[in-house]
Amino acid sequence: MFWNLFSTFFKIGMFTFGGGWAMISIVQREVVEHHRWLTNDEFLDLITVTQSLPGILAVNMSVVIGDRLGKFKGSLCAALGTILPSFLIILAIAIFLTPETIKNNDVLNRIFMGIRPAVVALILVPVVTTAKAAKIGWKTVWIPVSVALLIWSGMPVVSNPILYIVLGGLFGYFYFKHRQLKHLKDSEK
Amino acid sequence: MIYLQLIWSYLKIGLFGFGGGYAMLSLIQSEVVLPGWITEQTFTDIVAISQMTPGPIGINSATYIGYAAPHLAGYDGIIYGILGSILCTTVVVIPPYILSRYAAHLLIRHKDSLVVKSVFAGLRPVVIGLIGSAALLLMNAANFGETSDQITKSICICAATFFMVYYTKVHPILYIILAGIAGFILY
Numbered sequence: 001m002f003w004n005l006f007s008t009f010f011k012i013g014m015f016t017f018g019g020g021w022a023m024i025s026i027v028q029r030e031v032v033e034h035h036r037w038l039t040n041d042e043f044l045d046l047i048t049v050t051q052s053l054p055g056i057l058a059v060n061m062s063v064v065i066g067d068r069l070g071k072f073k074g075s076l077c078a079a080l081g082t083i084l085p086s087f088l089i090i091l092a093i094a095i096f097l098t099p100e101t102i103k104n105n106d107v108l109n110r111i112f113m114g115i116r117p118a119v120v121a122l123i124l125v126p127v128v129t130t131a132k133a134a135k136i137g138w139k140t141v142w143i144p145v146s147v148a149l150l151i152w153s154g155m156p157v158v159s160n161p162i163l164y165i166v167l168g169g170l171f172g173y174f175y176f177k178h179r180q181l182k183h184l185k186d187s188e189k
Numbered sequence: 190m191i192y193l194q195l196i197w198s199y200l201k202i203g204l205f206g207f208g209g210g211y212a213m214l215s216l217i218q219s220e221v222v223l224p225g226w227i228t229e230q231t232f233t234d235i236v237a238i239s240q241m242t243p244g245p246i247g248i249n250s251a252t253y254i255g256y257a258a259p260h261l262a263g264y265d266g267i268i269y270g271i272l273g274s275i276l277c278t279t280v281v282v283i284p285p286y287i288l289s290r291y292a293a294h295l296l297i298r299h300k301d302s303l304v305v306k307s308v309f310a311g312l313r314p315v316v317i318g319l320i321g322s323a324a325l326l327l328m329n330a331a332n333f334g335e336t337s338d339q340i341t342k343s344i345c346i347c348a349a350t351f352f353m354v355y356y357t358k359v360h361p362i363l364y365i366i367l368a369g370i371a372g373f374i375l376y
Binding site: 058083091098114144 | 201203204205206207209210211213214215216219223227228230231233234236237238239240241242243244245247248249252253256257260261267270271274278281282284285286288289290292293296297303304305306307308309310311312313314315316317318319320321322323324325326327328331332333334339343344346347348349350351354355360361362364365367368369370371372373375376
């Protein structure tokens with residue numbers, strides 16, 4: 001059982017490119033359809049929860065599923081399985097492809113000069129797609145824009161991303177609770 | 190002591206890393222690139238390498254930075270790097286590991302509650318800003334070049350990649366490889 005958990009998540013970790021979101025359907029196939037460890041509803045419940053936890057989605061997912069199936073040992077086996085493949089691959093790359101190697105090798109240097117601006121584009125795409133999914137409009141667009149500019153400014157204190165995560169959570173808590181309460185009172189009238 | 194500083198940085202990254210890998214990038218930047226543990230170029234290269242290898246960006250960057258940072262700080266020898274990568278990778282998963290094990294039941298019970306929903310409704314626009322700041326911070330001379338010739342080429346590669354990723358459903362790995370080939374030919 002524990003070995004099964006470890007090897008299943010090792011396999012998943014080995015073959016998922018692009019992290020959490022890409023992983024959900026693969027985990028679903030393994031955990032729900034193949035091993036029948038969880039029903040589909042149980043699985044979806046767990047996934048909803050892991051999305052509201054901080055940290056790496058793929059790891060959270062394996063911890064929650066491992067914990068459900070085998071408590072502490074289960075969560076440890078599943079988490080190790082998820083982490084180990086990428087840890088070993090990146091460690092090998094880090095040893096052989098150090099920043100100096102890239103800088104001192106003409107071919108690698110040219111290749112990475114082309115890749116770096118493409119990476120910026122890869123990060124810009126989710127800005128647009130998540131803004132669309134979150135229905136950001138003219139009234140709310142000032143929030144992401146000012147958060148991005150303030151972090152970018154590099155000024156002390158206000159350029160710390162943690163500040164905005166805390167503020168955003170607090171703001172959401174008070175603002176939406178206030179609106180919901182008002183809504184309840186209005187419907188009582 | 191570089192290891193203690195890395196541990197402290199990665200604890201914060203693990204604890205406040207809401208909104209997935211790309212949102213986490215701006216945290217990693219402010220915790221690891223700004224203090225100078227690695228350069229901006231290396232950071233961008235790690236994002237590229239993460240896209241081309243399996244596994245989440247959070248783990249990949251912890252492993253690579255954990256290895257590279259002690260070397261840049263003057264600790265020579267593979268063993269210092271391996272120690273750093275084990276430490277960073279472990280530390281970045283500890284806060285979410287604890288929360289996943291002990292807070293998960295609570296959240297399942299309250300998953301439809303107003304509090305949880307409100308907090309996340311407030312976080313959503315912030316997460317978009319975090320990803321945006323990561324992109325803004327990377328649009329610098331280290332990544333786009335210093336001469337006008339380099340900057341023009343870089344902007345073309347960036348714009349072309351953006352539109353191709355946005356309008357097609359092909360995996361980003363393909364575009365990283367294409368950009369690498371473009372760089373090899375252009376420079």
